[in-house]
Amino acid sequence: xxxxxxxxxxxxxxxxxxxxxxxxxxxxxxxxxxxxxxxxxxxxxxxxxxxxxxxxxxxxxxxxxxxxxxxxxxxxxxxxxxxxxxxxxxxxxxxxxxxxxxxxxxxxxxxxxxxxxxxxxxxxxxxxxxxxxxxxxxxxxxxxxxxxxxxxxxxxxxxxxxxxxxxxxxxxxxxxxxxxxxxxxxxxxxxxxxxxxxxxxxxxxxxxxxxxxxxxxxxxxxxxxxxxxxxxxxxxxxxxxxxxxxxxxxxxxxxxxxxxxxxxxxxxxxxxxxxxxxxxxxxxxxxxxxxxxxxxxxxxxxxxxxxxxxxxxxxxxxxxxxxxxxxxxxxxxxxxxxxxxxxxxxxxxxxxx
Numbered sequence: 001x002x003x004x005x006x007x008x009x010x011x012x013x014x015x016x017x018x019x020x021x022x023x024x025x026x027x028x029x030x031x032x033x034x035x036x037x038x039x040x041x042x043x044x045x046x047x048x049x050x051x052x053x054x055x056x057x058x059x060x061x062x063x064x065x066x067x068x069x070x071x072x073x074x075x076x077x078x079x080x081x082x083x084x085x086x087x088x089x090x091x092x093x094x095x096x097x098x099x100x101x102x103x104x105x106x107x108x109x110x111x112x113x114x115x116x117x118x119x120x121x122x123x124x125x126x127x128x129x130x131x132x133x134x135x136x137x138x139x140x141x142x143x144x145x146x147x148x149x150x151x152x153x154x155x156x157x158x159x160x161x162x163x164x165x166x167x168x169x170x171x172x173x174x175x176x177x178x179x180x181x182x183x184x185x186x187x188x189x190x191x192x193x194x195x196x197x198x199x200x201x202x203x204x205x206x207x208x209x210x211x212x213x214x215x216x217x218x219x220x221x222x223x224x225x226x227x228x229x230x231x232x233x234x235x236x237x238x239x240x241x242x243x244x245x246x247x248x249x250x251x252x253x254x255x256x257x258x259x260x261x262x263x264x265x266x267x268x269x270x271x272x273x274x275x276x277x278x279x280x281x282x283x284x285x286x287x288x289x290x291x292x293x294x295x296x297x298x299x300x301x302x303x304x305x306x307x308x309x310x311x312x313x314x315x316x317x318x319x320x321x322x323x324x325x326x327x328x329x330x331x332x333x334x335x336x337x338x339x340x341x342x343x344x345x346x347x348x349x350x351x352x353x
Contacts, residue, residue, distance in 0.1 A: 016080025016101035021200030067094035089115035152188035179206035203231035274302035
C-alpha cells in the first residue's frame with residue numbers, strides 16, 4: 001500500500017470494523033441500486049461489490065420495510081453498511097435498531113431539533129457513525145437567499161450549522177460530505193470546508209453522470225482533492241452498474257499512487273501498424289482479470305515491432321500481428337504464439353505467477 005500524498009490530518013471515526021480518517025487508508029465506497037426491500041438482490045449486488053474491492057456500502061432506506069431488511073442483509077455481507085435516510089427520522093432509528101453500521105442524514109431535512117436529537121441518541125446507543133451529507137440541492141432557503149445560489153460558501157455555511165448541531169449534542173463520531181454536480185464548485189466547497197474542520201471527509205462529485213462524463217468529472221474532482229491531501233473516503237457516482245464505480249475509484253487511487261489493487265492494463269491507442277483486433281482483445285482481458293487482486297502491470301500492444309519496447313516497464317504483456325503474437329515480460333520476449341492463443345497464454349501466465 002502506497003501513500004504519495006501529504007494528507008490533511010483528520011480525526012478517526014469507526015464505521016463498522018473500518019476506520020475512516022487519520023492515517024488510515026482512503027476507503028472506497030459505493031451504493032446499491034437495488035430495492036433494499038429485495039434482500040436477495042441487494043445481498044447479491046453487495047457481494048459482487050465486495051469482490052470488486054468495495055469497502056463500505058450504502059443502501060437507500062425509503063420506508064420501514066427497507067429499514068427492517070437491513071438486519072437480514074447484514075448477516076450475509078462482510079463490509080459495513082450505511083443506511084441512507086431522508087426526511088423521516090424514524091427510519092434512521094429503525095435502521096440503527098436493525099444493525100446499520102452508520103447513518104447518512106442531512107440534518108436540514110430530517111426534521112426539527114427534537115428529531116435530530118433522537119437520531120443522534122440512537123447513533124450513540126448503537127455506537128454508529130453519522131455522515132452529514134450536504135449537497136448543492138439541499139442548502140437551506142435562507143442561505144440561498146443570502147448567497148443567491150448554492151455557492152460553495154453557502155454549502156460550507158450549511159455544513160457548519162450541522163457540525164455545530166452535532167457538537168451541541170456532544171456527538172463527535174461523524175464525517176462530512178459537501179458535494180455538487182459540477183467539479184469547480186465541489187473543489188471550492190471541499191477546500192473551504194477542509195480549512196475549518198478536522199472531521200473526516202467523504203469526497204465525491206454527486207450526480208456525476210454517465211460512464212464517460214461521470215468518470216472524467218470524478219477523476220478531476222476526487223483526484224484533485226486527494227492530490228491536495230483532502231479526503232478520507234471516496235465514492236464515484238455514475239449512472240451505471242455500481243461495479244463501474246469501484247473500478248473507477250481504484251483507478252483514481254492508482255493514478256495518484258495512493259493505493260494499488262488489481263491489474264493495471266496499459267495498451268496502445270492503435271495506429272496504421274495494428275493488425276490485430278486490439279479493442280476486442282483489451283476488453284476480453286480486462287473482463288477476465290476482474291477477479292485478480294494482485295498489483296501487476298499488464299501491457300496489450302498492437303504490433304510486435306513496438307510492443308515490448310514501448311511497454312518494457314510492464315510486468316507482462318502481449319503483442320501481435322500477421323497471425324503471430326508474442327508474450328513478453330519486462331520488455332523481453334518469452335515465447336511466440338499463434339495470434340488466436342495470445343489472450344489465453346497471457347491469462348494463464350498471470351494466474352500462474
